[in-house]
Amino acid sequence: MSEILAVQRSSAEAAQWEPAIDSAYDLLVVEIEGCIAGFLAGRTVCPGEHEILNLAVNPDYRRRGAARSLLAAWLSTRAGQVFLEVRESNTAARNLYKSMGFQEVAIREKYYSFPLETAIVLRFHSC
Secondary structure, three states, rough: HHHHHHHHHHOOOOOOHHHHHHOOOEEEEEEEEEEEEEEEEEEEEEEEEEEEEEEEEHHHHHOHHHHHHEEEEEEEOOEEEEEEEEEOOHHHHHHHHHHHHOEEEEEEEEEOOOOOOEEEEEEEOOO
């Protein structure tokens, strides 16, 4: 878990929410060069509805497909709707999510703190 926390802390854009890596949630990791380069934490809310709570990749390992592979692996095992929130300023993540079929469906004003920022709610529908 310490490697996952280190990835989260190195990713200012990611939610700094330690419960998201609790064993009560589904957790995927991606390794590059023998190191945990990134992780995705999510959960099933109810049958057919899922939520991605946190996705982070260590800045040293970005632009190598780690986030895309984590998302693809997680989505491939979930049928129904998948929701997530992303910082409005996180253009790279928003572009990644859109390229994978997520659609912006809502805005949550002042959702994030440190710094205070609006969240964009995204939805993906899988068969």
